[in-house]
Amino acid sequence: MEETRQAARQRRRRRRLMVGGATGLVVTGLLACLVMAMQPDRKEDAGRAAATAVANSQASRTPASPGKKKSPTPSPSEVSASPSAGAKNKKKKPKASPSPSPSSAAPRKAPAAAPSGGRIRPGSTYQGVATVYKAGVGDGACSYGPSADMMIAAMNTTDYETSKACGAYVLVRAENGASVTVRITNECPLPCAPGQLDLSEQAFAKLAPVSTGRISISWSLLSPDTAGTISIRYKNGSSPYWCGIQAIGHRNPLARLEVRAGGGWRQLTRTDYNYFLSPDGSGCGGAIRITDIYGERLTINGIAVRPDAVQPAGVQFARH
Structure with a gap:
């Protein structure tokens, strides 16, 4: 009797195992089918995602309207020049304009002096x-x-x-x-x-x-062929402390009159009454140097301070 019961229990265990195994096989098969069914959908979703990304990228680069072209964004090398290049640009000077041709030049210039x-x-x-x-x-x-x-x-x-x-x-x-x-x-x-x-x-x-x-x-x-030489005259009131000097009989107009003073030549100021003044007396009675408008210089020595006396200098400017 006991053996009969054990055999029955074993048969029931085997049936449960067989049913469980069959059920496991069925579940495993269903899961495999589900996995295979889902794979095409994943590829399609991936393709859709890629297409969407491309479309969004193209939309973000829509060209501007005609007449308002956007300048391309410069690369970093284009945005900032190197310091050395900037320094060179600053040192560059504009080229001087060419000198006018003789036909468009100003009227003929006189000699340099x-x-x-x-x-x-x-x-x-x-x-x-x-x-x-x-x-x-x-x-x-x-x-x-x-x-x-x-x-x-x-x-x-x-x-x-x-x-x-x-x-x-x-x-x-x-x-x-x-x-x-x-x-x-x-x-x-x-x-x-x-x-x-x-x-x-x-x-x-x-x-x-x-x-x-x-x-x-x-x-x-x-510049005529005149006779005679230049003379020097000191103005009335001249002394070693103040003097006015005048040149007379010069062939060419005078450009300047200088006196020897302080180890060099001092140019005197010309007045509208044609005397050259030394307000502090420097150079009065000393060497005199006169220059004409052609640049010739003549040095005159030995002229004393004798007011209103015309004293021959013995020199004359060249003829031009």
């Missing part, structure tokens, strides 16, 4: 008018005193230029072809215009009847 002599330049011709005045004994603003030669003229204030024109020889030409050479000894004040010369009656008569009173002229600077 001429500008220090004033407005009247060698080699230039000036246009203006000639008027006439009674010159008397020939004295004038240049303080030369009476003149033995009355071929003289007064220069307009602009070209007189604080007595820089004093002593200049000028060739004057009229429209009728007549000409005369005059020496500047005086100043013609306003309303005398630039280019205007006020001639002595004697000089005007060489060009036209004095009664005409006013004619058109052209004139230019001369």
Whole structure:
């Protein structure tokens, strides 16, 4: 009886094991089917995800509207130049503009030394008018005193230029072809215009009847073949403590007058009455150096401080 019960229990255990094994096989098969069924969906989802990413990337790079092109973002090397390159750029200087051709250049320049002599330049011709005045004994603003030669003229204030024109020889030409050479000894004040010369009656008569009173002229600077040498005169009141010095009879206009002082040359200031002043007396009675508008220098020694005395210097500028 007992054996029968044990055999029955064993049979029931085997059935449970067989059922459990079958059930396990069924479950395993179902799981495998589910896994295989799900794999295509995963590939499709992955493909969709990739397509979505590409689409989103293309949408983010939509081109701007025409006429408003966006500049591409520069790379770091384009944004910041190296310090050495920046330094080179700062050191670069703009190229100078080319010099004008001779046809477009300014009017012909006078010699290098001429500008220090004033407005009247060698080699230039000036246009203006000639008027006439009674010159008397020939004295004038240049303080030369009476003149033995009355071929003289007064220069307009602009070209007189604080007595820089004093002593200049000028060739004057009229429209009728007549000409005369005059020496500047005086100043013609306003309303005398630039280019205007006020001639002595004697000089005007060489060009036209004095009664005409006013004619058109052209004139230019001369370096004439004059006789004689330069003289020096100290102004009244001159002493070793203050002096005024004047040069007389120079062939060419003066550019400067200097005196020897302090171991060198000191340039004196020119007045409108044609004296060069030394306010503190330095150089008075010593060596004098004069320079003409062509740059020639002459040194004069042995001129004592003798007020209002004309003292020959024994020298003369070269002719040009």
